[in-house]
Amino acid sequence: MRVGLAASRYLRQISTPGAARPLGGARVDVPVREVLRPGSVAEALEALALHPDALPIAGGTDLMVQLRNGRKYATALVDLDRLGLAGLQESDEGITIGAGTRMDAIAADPRIRRLYPALAEAAAQIGAWPIQCRATLGGNLANASPAADTAPALIVEGARLVVASTAGTRQVPVEEFFLAPGRSALTPGELIISVRLPSPELGPGLRAVERFVKVGPRREQIISIVSLAGRALVGTDGTLFEVRLALGSVAPTPVRARRTEHLLTGRRPDAELRREAVRVLQDEIAPIGDVRAPAGYRRIACAVLLDRFLEEASRG
Amino acid sequence: MAERVTVSLTLNGERRTFEVPPGRRLLDLLRDDAGLIGTKEGCGAGECGACTVLLDGSPVTSCLVLAASADGHDVVTVEGLASAGRLHPFQEALVTRGGVQCGFCTPGIAVTGAAILAHREADPSEQARLLSGNLCRCTGYTKVIEALQAVTGMEHE
Numbered sequence: 001m002r003v004g005l006a007a008s009r010y011l012r013q014i015s016t017p018g019a020a021r022p023l024g025g026a027r028v029d030v031p032v033r034e035v036l037r038p039g040s041v042a043e044a045l046e047a048l049a050l051h052p053d054a055l056p057i058a059g060g061t062d063l064m065v066q067l068r069n070g071r072k073y074a075t076a077l078v079d080l081d082r083l084g085l086a087g088l089q090e091s092d093e094g095i096t097i098g099a100g101t102r103m104d105a106i107a108a109d110p111r112i113r114r115l116y117p118a119l120a121e122a123a124a125q126i127g128a129w130p131i132q133c134r135a136t137l138g139g140n141l142a143n144a145s146p147a148a149d150t151a152p153a154l155i156v157e158g159a160r161l162v163v164a165s166t167a168g169t170r171q172v173p174v175e176e177f178f179l180a181p182g183r184s185a186l187t188p189g190e191l192i193i194s195v196r197l198p199s200p201e202l203g204p205g206l207r208a209v210e211r212f213v214k215v216g217p218r219r220e221q222i223i224s225i226v227s228l229a230g231r232a233l234v235g236t237d238g239t240l241f242e243v244r245l246a247l248g249s250v251a252p253t254p255v256r257a258r259r260t261e262h263l264l265t266g267r268r269p270d271a272e273l274r275r276e277a278v279r280v281l282q283d284e285i286a287p288i289g290d291v292r293a294p295a296g297y298r299r300i301a302c303a304v305l306l307d308r309f310l311e312e313a314s315r316g
Numbered sequence: 317m318a319e320r321v322t323v324s325l326t327l328n329g330e331r332r333t334f335e336v337p338p339g340r341r342l343l344d345l346l347r348d349d350a351g352l353i354g355t356k357e358g359c360g361a362g363e364c365g366a367c368t369v370l371l372d373g374s375p376v377t378s379c380l381v382l383a384a385s386a387d388g389h390d391v392v393t394v395e396g397l398a399s400a401g402r403l404h405p406f407q408e409a410l411v412t413r414g415g416v417q418c419g420f421c422t423p424g425i426a427v428t429g430a431a432i433l434a435h436r437e438a439d440p441s442e443q444a445r446l447l448s449g450n451l452c453r454c455t456g457y458t459k460v461i462e463a464l465q466a467v468t469g470m471e472h473e
Contacts, residue, residue: 030339035384128449133374220448
């Protein structure tokens with residue numbers, strides 16, 4: 001558990017006979033033997049290929065905790081700081097976000113806010129400001145937490161990850177990237193290079209509605225109990241098209257709610273349809289109870305989040 | 317002897333080089349290697365903000381920064397906020413407005429507050445949101461925000 005770390009170290013300190021070392025010093029270093037600091041993507045991929053027990057480190061906001069509490073282990077770290085992977089590129093096909101781009105930059109970017117508001121909202125709700133100034137988009141995904149806030153947003157936006165290794169480059173839809181808690185489609189030696197967001201398609205008379213909403217004990221600095229990203233095109237008469245819904249923390253991975261999407265597509269979200277959508281959604285998710293909330297709470301919370309999204313979508 | 321890495325950085329405006337174990341955190345480099353004990357360790361997991369420092373002008377929790385990753389970057393700790401022997405206006409305001417009680421969270425709050433002012437954020441609710449990663453168990457934040465507002469008001473005059 002994250003909050004118990006400092007306390008457990010202190011207890012170990014005072015309960016070890018003859019432990020005269022003060023807090024701090026070598027005892028609290030991350031237990032790795034080596035840090036490699038490649039200057040380019042090619043060098044980084046080579047380092048990862050040569051060191052199968054190495055882990056890449058970017059912002060470190062998850063990894064530093066996991067390495068120190070023993071949930072992850074690495075003999076070496078490959079520091080991605082000098083790879084130049086931060087920044088946005090615009091093209092006719094959409095926007096490509098470098099994997100090293102930090103959450104504060106994503107949340108503040110006017111293009112992201114305009115075209116991909118769910119991603120901007122997700123980035124603005126990760127941790128608090130000092131975490132957002134450090135955490136990277138690639139890291140949030142590579143960590144493969146079921147609660148990763150950028151994941152549901154990127155899924156509804158139809159994003160693809162560009163991943164590379166010394167064997168070459170490939171693309172993975174974000175939707176197919178997460179396999180299990182902490183496990184992703186990355187194979188050993190692979191690194192996320194960038195995230196590609198397709199240009200949002202809009203038909204005549206259609207407006208796009210996109211939201212990311214999450215629930216936790218306070219607004220900032222929390223791991224989502226439930227998160228939901230929704231995207232839909234809304235016709236002038238309120239009919240929903242191309243509905244996409246994705247949720248975090250309700251299954252072993254971030255998931256799409258395809259049956260709920262199907263129910264809503266081509267219809268107007270009146271009160272009756274909204275109630276039915278909530279029932280279908282609650283039936284298709286599989287939340288667990290854990291230290292953050294019981295499963296029943298998650299079911300209720302995701303119903304509230306879905307209703308909030310549909311409320312916004314049905315507003316003229 | 318275990319391998320060590322070289323970390324060269326600008327620390328409070330001064331070019332400094334350290335030889336540290338590869339897994340050293342920036343927080344421990346600052347406290348143990350540089351002797352700058354103003355920066356405090358609270359939770360050690362990025363939750364409380366006591367260890368906040370400026371990295372290239374942005375607030376970060378130094379307990380989550382690998383020291384090696386700070387190589388080549390610019391770091392400012394609470395010791396670097398004062399200039400020409402005078403406290404930073406926000407530090408001054410924390411004193412005069414009673415924004416300090418036990419003081420453990422204060423270095424982190426001073427650093428984040430200085431960053432908020434450097435970003436010219438004047439709205440009190442937005443200032444509070446930006447400060448939400450700095451936990452304080454004593455003051456209840458009201459006086460901290462008052463101190464920020466006092467400086468914001470001064471700068472607008």
